[in-house]
Amino acid sequence: MSHHILIIEDEPAISETLIYAFKEAGIPTTHKLLGSDAMVQIKQQSFDFVILDVDLPDMTGFDVCKLIRTESNIPNLFLTARNHEIDRIVGLGIGADDYVTKPFTPREVAANVKAILRRTELKQNTSHKNNQFMVDDLANRIQYRGQLLDLTHYEFLLLKTLVHQPQRVFSRNQLMDIVWMNAENTLERTVDAQIKALRAKLRAVDMQTEAIITHRGMGYSLQA
Secondary structure, three states: OOEEEEOOOHHHHHHHHHHHHHHHHHOEEEEEEEEEEHHHHHHHHOEEEEEEEOEOOOOOOHHHHHHHHHOOOOEEEEOOOOOOOOHHHHHHOOOOEEEHHHHHHOOHHHHHHHHHHHHHOOOOOOOOOOOOOEEEOOOOEEOOEEEEEEEEEEEHHHHHHHHHHHOOOOOOHHHHHHHHOOOOOOOOOHHHHHHHHHHHHHHHHOOOOOOOEEEOOEEEEEEE
């Protein structure tokens, strides 16, 4: 499978070596110096992976990652000169798949990227099917019994969480931590409201099946 990688890095010495490393691996790349330019490019073109520097001239890599996550779940990797644990926690917490601290070798980064792409493809080919559900992470879409659901951003994240681990009972707090990780002023009743909205959309497809189960005093699960 052919891949296309977007590199967001303002240091020529680093970007040039990365571009060369991926060229040797037979993987085409597009390079942008600024986070804002990269976001324009992402809206115009499809990429399979994003490599981004934490310290960019116009915005932080963390900000770029947050913007990307509003559009898609494309896998990404941070490059940074920082070696603080809190930066790694923040990066991974907002949706990064890996975090590489400078100095590094281009081959190391390329190997990490290829490993993440393999895991992503494996998940798409196997674990994204659960009875009547099919999840497309890259397009942020879910099909139920062959019908594409019209979901909001949070509805997609919530249903995806349940689909990936059927029969597991998630408490409201667990769902808030996973789905509304960066949302402010989120209350437990937000989870209940989103579950209600999801159930209505699932029932519109199949009135006979109750896909999402309520466990009183515990939380919610997806029926396997």
